[in-house]
Amino acid sequence: MSEASSTTTLSVVVPMYNEEEALPALVERLRPALDGTGVSYEVVAVDDGSADRTAELLEEFRQTWPELRIVKLRGNSGHQAALTAGLHSSKGAYVASIDADLQDPPEKIPEMLDLAVAEGLDIVYGVRSDRSTDTGFKRRTAGLYYWLMRRIVGKQVPSQAGDFRLLSREAVEALKALPDQHQVYRLLVPWLGFPSGEVTYHRDERVAGETKYPLSKMIRLAVDSITNFSAAPLRLATWLGVFSFFSCFVLMAVTFVIWLVGHTVPGWTSLFVAMLFLGGVQLICVGLLGEYIGRIYTAVQRRPTFFIGYDSDASPAKGPEAKGSGAKGSGAKGRENAGV
Template identity: 85%
Template structure:
């Protein structure tokens, strides 16, 4: 069994998992010796995010001979960030590392992150991707655009090329748990805390097995959540679009009056049609942006939990539904 909440655990490693049966053996083969080499008491919090394959069965098989492993089962698929939240809220270590199961982020770097945090008394250590040559050109360009856009809107405190591979102190974890955010985007929430931080660079590898859990649609959703959760800039863009359309229409009115006064009035079906499309498009963009923010207000008012824990192997029996406030 994993260490109980009352015992002293120096390091917790949180791993959200969704349909990772193909990569799980390779993950354990690298993660277990890497954590043993740290020489500190640790726990591994594997959060099964409603997997439909044999991920849950494999995790429970590992419980038999890996006492540091702790399995947390969510009742349904709640998404990567919600599963990460469940792990962070469940972890008991003085330091909490988060890593994906696909081994694109090397677990061997966790020891270096822990050493840096303890030596320099840091609350946050980011794993920064110094080399993304294994990613496709499209993914590298879109990732670069994402970080550029986020840094422009949120500020330079957001480290470039830092994902969800990081180490947090207990103080930082407790600060995150106290935040009322309903849709957590930790790659922005963590820098927002402003705690002392450092970086560890690493080479990003290819996914060992299985398929990516972040296709283009989820990447777009993450970008939208990142922007709308942390900045009112899109609403300001809508305002400036409205101002620009006003002056554009004013110029068109002035041009129309000039043509009328000079006697060169001609049927203007094309210009009228273009103007209608232009104004209609701007209005739809503005309504869509307002809808995104209103939707988030609606979600906040509902206060529905982002996840429900159905089982935690650190407890003797299956608990009743335990939820994190949304």
């Protein structure tokens, strides 16, 4: 256990973006749940460059809730980057993460902590046992995502577990040491292989506001998940090439037989279709290669994924200081995604 975590037992990281409507309900449920644990704690609210009154409301709640700590990012960096900023800033011996929309119940955090302490676990996942409040499309796409991830990454990826989890300080330090530029914690955390347990819960509807995770960001998360943890798409490109080769070979054989029997009909349709097919396969292969090359390019640049503009629990820095995958700067007001 690090020296920083010696006085704080529990840190709760809450990434948020434009959550002014949900904040009062979040504080109303989260504070009594944590006060009831009887341990010292901090709530690290990471404002991911919100454009509404989220930052202002956080400052108001902090006046009467000393355990609330505010970390503001200079710009909107995305959910996983905001979660990274919170993990890197946390001080607790255990660190829980939860979204601000209250679809994941904060009342389960004490149960996670008790399980981790009692059984000596480094990771406790919050697993959704009931997603009936989600739309049918959301349930089907989420099911497809976890099925695909378990086949690509491995069976250690828990089904229906998002970013609601509890980590030990050792697990957090291990994550901080990883060089990944595009963090997908629902895959990185199981990849560690640390002792883990599960707490099941019913997934509720969003308490207020609109979802910050539209279809486009769901697709982006899936692409990041696949390309960060598997070379399977590159092998898919190879198999597409093999398939197109044998398809063209069969087509040539059929054409030759037709020519032998004298039933050839001059035409451009078959040639046009064959060209489109081969061109499509080539573009798919080039696109897959481009995804991986783009990630190599990003990794080589080593640019921070977030910039901290203000931390209510830290003294003002004297200038930008890069650290890990983020950078801290002197006090300036900053400006998404949630989970599948």
